[in-house]
Amino acid sequence: MTRGRPRDTAIEGRLLAAAAEELRRGGYEGLSIDRVAERAGVAKTTLYRRWASKAELVVALIASMREEIPFEPSDDPRGDLTTLVVTIAAGLSSTPTSLIADLAAASARDPRVGESVRALWADRHGAVTAVVAKAQQAGIVLSHVAPAVLVDQLVGPLYYRLLVTGEPLTPDYARTLMLSVLGPEESP
Amino acid sequence: MTRGRPRDTAIEGRLLAAAAEELRRGGYEGLSIDRVAERAGVAKTTLYRRWASKAELVVALIASMREEIPFEPSDDPRGDLTTLVVTIAAGLSSTPTSLIADLAAASARDPRVGESVRALWADRHGAVTAVVAKAQQAGIVLSHVAPAVLVDQLVGPLYYRLLVTGEPLTPDYARTLMLSVLGPEESP
DNA sequence: TTATTTACGCTACCGCCGTAGCGTAAATGC
DNA sequence: GCATTTACGCTACGGCGGTAGCGTAAATAA
Known part of the structure; x- marks a missing residue:
């Protein structure tokens, strides 16, 4: 099918969970991309391959949590x-x-x-x-x-x-x- | 009267003018404290002795410009x-x-x-x-x-x-x- | 097996806001 | 004159968001 190495599908969930915890603790301002990546056990660059900015990460997070x-x-x-x-x-x-x-x-x-x-x-x-x-x-x-x-x-x-x-x-x-x-x- | 070296009263005006120019060019986001200080010919620390944050500087600027x-x-x-x-x-x-x-x-x-x-x-x-x-x-x-x-x-x-x-x-x-x-x- | 393609981790870096510490300049009180 | 007090410039730093480049891992196509 698609050519190269596939994305690790588990990473996105781990990143969102880490971001949720960060957001809960410190709000938008206190959410640090470096800490989110570290908490998820992932390199920061890997996060930026999924969302282009902190704002997009947070929006995706809220959308995923929203009922x-x-x-x-x-x-x-x-x-x-x-x-x-x-x-x-x-x-x-x-x-x-x-x-x-x-x-x-x-x-x-x-x-x-x-x-x-x-x-x-x-x-x-x-x-x-x-x-x-x-x-x-x-x-x-x-x-x-x-x-x-x-x-x-x-x-x-x-x-x-x-x-x-x-x-x-x-x-x-x-x-x-x-x-x-x-x-x-x-x-x- | 007051004991120590007096504040240079000209500095505040120069800082506000520099900030106005920066705000005009790049908006809030594009306004850089370092550049404002440099444009005013003043050390960054001197700016922070007058306003505690970028937000306070901008609010003071708007208040001063407001008719x-x-x-x-x-x-x-x-x-x-x-x-x-x-x-x-x-x-x-x-x-x-x-x-x-x-x-x-x-x-x-x-x-x-x-x-x-x-x-x-x-x-x-x-x-x-x-x-x-x-x-x-x-x-x-x-x-x-x-x-x-x-x-x-x-x-x-x-x-x-x-x-x-x-x-x-x-x-x-x-x-x-x-x-x-x-x-x-x-x-x- | 080999070439290719994509994902990942890592390091280094930029500019940013804001702070700390220190030497020095300019004022006052004695 | 001299000590004191405050302002200023300067350097260095920490944490931040975001980017670039490179080696390597994991998949497919041939």
Whole structure:
């Protein structure tokens, strides 16, 4: 088949495991490529044959650790949206802020990293967009503004608080965002 | 008065000027402390006696370059808000994205840097908050949501697009955000 | 078996941020 | 004048991310 010496398939897993431990201990900043390679029992050059940069390694690591959000849309778009936004807020605030910020910085520097990072959040944001569109069709959202904008106004403030103002992301805050975008619930 | 050899007051200005040139050429990442010191004709240690890190140097530089937003609130809160949000969006998108992202990352790592960075945006965000509160008092905004949340939903999406989704910040987008938060204008 | 191709380990290196230590310059207090 | 204090320049260093080059190991093709 392929010509030369095959890649040692066990190495990638060992590197990711070593990187996970490093990330857990010292965050993005404290993760040292040299230590990851040493911990995995591998030369640093071997690591760089798999990922082109520290950022790409970390993105691959996060992608490998990530579990899907189990989300089943119900007949209650308002409740669904609340669940989603609260879940996203919880996920963000349980992740070290500096990690999110460093990924954003790496994304800004390297478009390829940016693509990978956006793919990490894509499922969550896609789910929110779908539910918002559904709510709008059902007449629950009165606004005629494009769903993408409403999503930005639900999710954007979470990142804004996290990365810019440093304020906490509480479930209450997420629910307040919801209220503000959807308007008060009509009593039936 | 003070006992020892006095600081050379000219050095700080030369360092900031050198840093500005470096930042202009290569952005945050391309700004090298060694080169800044060399360009200013000063030892690197002298630079570190003034700012504790590259991040603090850059924050001080931006603070020194920053001009106030000339903003005079009129009797038209809706127009004022539009102006403010469009201006903020323009300012953000005219700044290199990586600079904003790197400042956010530095803020997450070092709380002192975070304080300084937040102070950079404070005037803009304060102005927005003031106008939003005024609009709410005037009954222009129907929502009873706290002004701070509305501000987050006006400004947060800008940072969100810039740092996370990578979408452009057009004046139209800013106006759409406004529309979504304030609701459609009532015809008089 | 032999040539070729690819992977791996190793060493050395570059530029980077940030720190330590030391000699010296410039000010004040006596 | 003289001790003290602070600023400055300089050198050296450590750890970092990332790259280049080389010898060698492991596979395939002939």
